[in-house]
Every structure is written in C-alpha cells, then in structure tokens.
Amino acid sequence: xxxxxxxxxxxxxxxxxxxxxxxxxxxxxxxxxxxxxxxxxxxxxxxxxxxxxxxxxxxxxxxxxxxxxxxxxxxxxxxxxxxxxxxxxxxxxxxxxxxxxxxxxxxxxxxxx
Amino acid sequence: xxxxxxxxxxxxxxxxxxxxxxxxxxxxxxxxxxxxxxxxxxxxxxxxxxxxxxxxxxxxxxxxxxxxxxxxxxxxxxxxxxxxxxxxxxxxxxxxxxxxxxxxxxxxxxxxx
Numbered sequence: 001x002x003x004x005x006x007x008x009x010x011x012x013x014x015x016x017x018x019x020x021x022x023x024x025x026x027x028x029x030x031x032x033x034x035x036x037x038x039x040x041x042x043x044x045x046x047x048x049x050x051x052x053x054x055x056x057x058x059x060x061x062x063x064x065x066x067x068x069x070x071x072x073x074x075x076x077x078x079x080x081x082x083x084x085x086x087x088x089x090x091x092x093x094x095x096x097x098x099x100x101x102x103x104x105x106x107x108x109x110x111x112x113x
Numbered sequence: 114x115x116x117x118x119x120x121x122x123x124x125x126x127x128x129x130x131x132x133x134x135x136x137x138x139x140x141x142x143x144x145x146x147x148x149x150x151x152x153x154x155x156x157x158x159x160x161x162x163x164x165x166x167x168x169x170x171x172x173x174x175x176x177x178x179x180x181x182x183x184x185x186x187x188x189x190x191x192x193x194x195x196x197x198x199x200x201x202x203x204x205x206x207x208x209x210x211x212x213x214x215x216x217x218x219x220x221x222x223x224x225x226x
Contacts, residue, residue: 004155033213044116045156045204045217052213091155095213098169099144101206103155 002027004092006104013082014112020067021077021107023092032096034068034075039106040088048090051075079109087111115140117218119205125224126195133191134221138207145188146215147180148204149173156204162188163210195225 013019148156164185182188206215
C-alpha cells in the first residue's frame with residue numbers, strides 16, 4: 001500500500017525567509033510521481049511542483065524546489081523568499097501503480113510579516 | 114481558461130436525505146476523479162473515470178455512493194441516505210490521459226445535520 005507522511009502539522013516562517021516542509025512516503029512501485037499541492041483557506045487545491053521518480057534531478061519552480069531522496073523515500077519542499085500569499089495548507093501526494101493520488105495529512109504554513 | 118467547476122459549492126441536508134453533486138472537468142480532459150476531504154485530513158480517493166468508464170473505486174465508496182459520467186464529460190456523485198459521517202468536502206479533479214497532473218475544482222462542502 002502507498003502511504004504519505006507529513007510529520008509537521010504546522011510550520012511558520014518570516015516573510016522573505018526560507019522554509020522547508022517535510023514529506024516521506026512508502027511505495028512498492030518502481031515508477032511513480034510525487035507532488036506538492038497548495039490549498040489556501042477556502043480556495044481550491046493548486047499544484048505547486050511535481051517530481052518524476054526516475055529523474056534524479058530535483059524539480060524547481062521559481063521560488064519552490066524539492067529535495068528528492070529516493071533511497072530514503074523523502075520528498076521535502078523548500079520555499080525561498082516566502083511571501084504572505086504562500087500561507088496555506090500544503091499537501092504532499094504520490095501517484096504510482098494507479099491513477100489515484102495518495103495524500104499526506106498536510107502542513108499548515110503561516111507566513112509572518 | 115475554464116478550470117474544473119463543481120456545483121453546488123455548499124450543501125446542507127438532513128440525515129437520511131439523498132444528495133447529488135456535479136463536476137464539470139476541463140474541457141479536453143478525459144479523466145475525472147472524485148476525492149473526499151474531512152477536516153484536518155488530506156483528500157482521500159473515491160473513484161475515477163476515463164471517458165465514461167469507471168475504472169477504479171475505493172473501498173470508501175460504500176453502496177450508498179454512486180458516481181456516473183454518462184457522456185464522458187461532466188460527472189455526478191450521488192449519496193443516498195446520508196449520514197452525519199458523510200459530512201466532508203467533496204473534491205473533483207480532472208486530467209488528460211498520458212499526463213500525470215490532476216487539476217482540482219473548488220469542492221462541494223456537504224453538511225449532514
């Protein structure tokens with residue numbers, strides 16, 4: 001069975017600083033995808049970044065980057081130069097062997113001005 | 114650009130009543146997914162369609178739940194004889210076959226009194 005664990009229920013960061021959100025996962029699949037989604041309060045889920053497991057290079061999207069450690073089954077998200085608009089719930093998810101996404105419980109990120 | 118839309122956005126019903134939700138995917142997307150999200154949790158997969166065929170259903174989808182996508186475009190999710198435990202946010206997502214990214218709608222929040 002696929003599982004995703006986010007061990008930080010809440011995190012906070014000062015505006016313009018850097019924060020890292022943790023995610024570990026478990027899967028028996030050799031080919032899979034990993035995602036970070038952002039869910040602002042009362043707004044819909046938005047894809048932040050995705051990583052293909054067969055690619056060793058860490059994905060980057062502007063201020064967002066991941067640290068993908070395949071052997072350790074770790075997939076952390078780094079947000080640089082944090083902005084007030086980054087405040088949201090962040091969900092780590094994996095997809096493999098099936099089309100469904102398996103999500104973690106989420107990390108609530110607060111950005112302090 | 115029209116994203117995934119869901120109606121209604123909110124639904125309050127009494128226990129034992131039937132409810133139906135609608136999801137309209139991004140127009141060219143042939144895959145459509147339903148997830149359920151309870152407070153403080155990540156979304157959990159319910160079912161997904163490829164065109165009009167329902168290809169996978171979760172064990173979470175009890176006999177009281179039924180989903181359809183009759184013409185391969187919009188989808189409906191019906192819950193019969195609602196229970197208080199059905200109270201949740203019901204999320205719809207869509208994707209294009211051959212791609213791995215799912216795009217989410219704003220969700221329908223169901224409250225069962």
